[in-house]
Amino acid sequence: MYLTRFKYIPLIGTIGNYKKEYFSKDLIAALTVAVVVIPQSMAYALIAGVNPVYGLYTAIVSTILASAFGSSNHIIAGPTNAIALLVAGSLGSYMGQENVYEMLFLMTFMVGVLQILFGVIKLGKVINFVSHSVVIGFTAGAGVLIGLGQLSTLLSISIKDSSHMSTMQKFYYVMTHLSETNLYALGLGAMTMAIIIICKKINKKLPGALIGIIIPIIFIVIFSLDQKGVKLTGYIPSSLPPFKMIQFDLQVAQNLFGGAVAIAIIGLVEAIAIAKSIATTSRQKIDANQEFIGQGIANAGAAFFQCFAGSGSFTRSAINYQSGAVTRIAGMLSGVIVALVLLFFAPFAQYIPNPCLAGVILVIAYNMVDKKEIAHIVKAGKFKSDSLAMWATCIATILMPHLDVAIYTGIAISIALYLKDTNKAPMKLLLPSQGKNGEIIEKEVRTIKEKLDIIIVQLEGNLFFGSAEDLQNKLDDLVDKSKVFILRMKYVANIDLTALGALKVFIRAVKESGGLVIFSGVKSEFNNLLINSHVTSDIGEDNIFMSENEIFASSTNALKKARSVLGCELIADDDKSAACVLLESEVPETGINMRNKNTVSF
Template sequence: MKGGIRLYLTRFKYIPLIGTIRTYKKEYFSKDLIAALTVAVVAIPQSMAYALIAGVNPVYGLYTAIVSTIVASIFGSSKHLIAGPTNAIALLVAGSMRNFMGLENAYQMLFLMTFMVGALQIFFGVIKLGKVINFVSHTVIVGFSAGAGVLIALGQLSTLLGISIKNSAQMPTTEKFYYVMTHLSQTNLYALGLGIMTIAVILICKRINKNLPGALIGIIIPIIFIVIFALDQKGVKLTGNIPSSLPPFKMVQFNIVSMKEVFSGAIAISIIGLVEAISISKTIASTSRQKIDANQEFVAQGLANAVSSFFQCFPGSGSFTRSAINYHNGAVTRIAGILSGVVVALVLVFFAPFAKYIPNPCLAGVLILTGYGLVDKKEIKKVLKVGKFKSDSIALCVTFLATILMPDLDYAIYTGIALSIILYLKDTNKVPIKILIPTQGVDSQIIEQEIESVKGKVDVLIIQLEGNLYFGSAYDLEERLDSLVNKAKVFILRMKYVPTIDLTSLNALKVFIRTVREAGGVLIVSGVKSDLSSMLNKTNLVSDIDVDNIFMSENEIFASSTNALERARAVLNCEKDNKIKSMACNLLESVSNFSGGASVTSKNTSSF
């Protein structure tokens, strides 16, 4: 029976909901429902606030919280991830759409971009680019999140202070901030008071109990003041009427010109959206012990955006706040995510008329705290502690500044990704090489002493290569090896710790081998694995090395290195009846009795 269920689940692995329903138990429902209600309470004010960040009517945030959440929960790899509007994605949407919001077809272009984001994410999942997401470094995300947090907070100042800015949707955040600072005299004290009240209520709720829906309470209390004192007539702007209906189906208007105009933004949003979703899923999975399929999550996020584009939604992704609430409030299955979307839909249908009293300054207060929360101070300190001029620190700082100062956020993302890749290549173009000299220890032990450089000429020199050798590090490999050509009579090139090597690096080894031979030296290669041996044969590198000087990597500990040392002893003619033997020969005589059981020690290096 169990084998049949396993086969059934495998067959429908691309629609995980089928497997969930198949194995669902009655006792799960109450837990999933409680988690869903808690998530919905937080999602409603958040979604409306994020819509304001994106520069659209709050109702579109609620639409996104319904459709995107339900679809992503049906197809997602994670049982606890809650998709929908997020602060970072909303900010990217605002940046990408800033120049189009004044046009008649602005919303058509927005929904088209939502579809394109979904199509790109599905494409990434289908061609299995799950691992490529690792090229977006953690420090780039930390830098972008911090920059996004600053932009969100600065962008909401005008709303918090009740200062009206003409055509603010088309303005960069820095320009809006400058306008606010030069027009502080226009501050509406009623608006500021309500915004501060919301911030205070949220902070107090967190102090009392972290599970309290502070954002919702912080919006409901000011509504009472709005109604009692008619503050809307004193310059306090309200959300206004919200349609009391489910998200309406509307065909996306496909237009080649519009697609070209929003394509760059769609690429950036699709990448950041996937990074958000995967990182949140893996964070929760580290506790829940659930296995996450990155490619399946790509497809799920893509389907969520593609489907929601037909229901007047803007792009969404995984929300850390709502996903954490979902998990910590006892959600057992993906049904909790679906139910949370259903609850938001019911609220929209039956309670939408009350939403018109929500003050915009209160939503601004929610967003300012959200922006502050995006600045991960602990992670930033941790990165900077490593070193201000290290690759991670540079990537973080540049991405942070680019996010704040660049006119388009998608370019800030590309800058951070490009910089992290460049810095990674800079760090990996150095080949880890250990220069070792075998020396005599106590009780006939042989130790390998690591040295930084060889001043004179020695009899035997061990060169231990480590890590993946690829074209980016081939020049450094060639330079390092060339400096050792005349430093020994016999070289032992240890390859045991080289997982992979490409043709460019093999060519660098070929140059070294030929140069050593021309200088009258002998090169012995040890620790050769089967795949490397195949490459040596295919590239005719074996012809430059005596077959007797190649030693395969063996299962026995130290066997390959021992054989190489015995070969070095033979090359140095240590068996010859000399009255005065070289120091190396005296040392290597002990190797002939070495069978892997003798004690081998090492100082400042790994033992051979």
């Protein structure tokens, strides 16, 4: 009752149906998530190019709001690696300006408004146009960029005016100034990475990132490594995210709009993918449009509390679910726990070494390159649409100066390749022949070199204007290849007037050459369309056999008609063609038993 009455405020439904036994499970999951989110959110803030405290603010406000208003019970929102990189790319040219943080919060608000708009106008299905391959390619490219961008921090090599340099320029600078490496910084960063990897091998539930940051702090304090060139995070205020009104500026908003759209799209793709992935196990029904609204409210609301844009985190969401979270309350509690840590333990965070955060980021960047999925896409076909879209997006992400352009490039290529594939009309050529037990079997053929008595043309899928030309060309090549054509329509999902026009041209061409076209398996919903488009009058009502409940019934009737057209009854047995002999072998009372065989060439 609660879930339907308060559809757009799912938290009310959760509270209305909440049970006491849920709380302990949700609390344990929240504590586990908080342990992971603290070092991650600080690291992601560095990727975005802002002070780590803003990562913590985002992990508090975005997480609470997204959990309250989203569709999924288990998704944990907040700062993510890909979104942080997009934020950095969108604001890269403005870094160093006095109003850069005002621009950051305005862009966060714009992202939220766009996502809410997408949800309100129910664009949930449109997200499918951002293919899985584009996301894999972008994520892999982002992982490379993130990794290269953290080398200067890991090696403690200072780069002057780095805010106006691209990642590749920074990488080149680091490679040409390796002699300036601070070995203490490198050692601490390597220690953090080693600890994370070892913890993962021992037990995946161990908070490797947190341990990998705490242990180096001990070395910092004991050996005073901060006095030996190791840079620390510095002061972080012990306060909750402060409310601050957004500074609206139309000119700035126009400059940031392209980046905001890209962030909104990728953020929603991440969130929906994560929510659906967990739902396959949890069996929860996900409402994509409500998740859009939830993510939008999280970003729009968080913008007033000095947060940058966030999205759903696969790592934290998986941990939340695997730790036993039952409801969305777990996500909200994780945000509250992070707020308490910030309020009471922030002074200790100033001792966190930047190279250690860089080490955390490098491990994350490495894991962002989904090697198994990339291999799977490549294995499916190096020059297939998915593979081309993935590589194009990956390369564009690494090389293009603006990441939002890389996203749009991947989407455009994906749609273009999809349209290229959909302009083909699926068609099979089948020849009836005699089986071992007297039944009629169908052999699929690729080409037909000589004229035959009967050809079965099996049309499939959606026949629309985009594939009409290909359909016309394929049918034109068949006109003089048979006396009787049986067009099997049972596998046609939809057909429009343009495709019907191609069929009409074929019918008339066959008539002019002395042949006949028969339709079989025509669905009842196509009947009026055939009549109104004059296909029925062109082919003759007697030559259209509607789809029937009995298996192969329409095909049987079509073959009977073909036998009549060929005049098999009037030909002496010694003079009958193979087709006539075959057609007369069928038993009308039981119908024709048809089977498909492997493709051959005739």
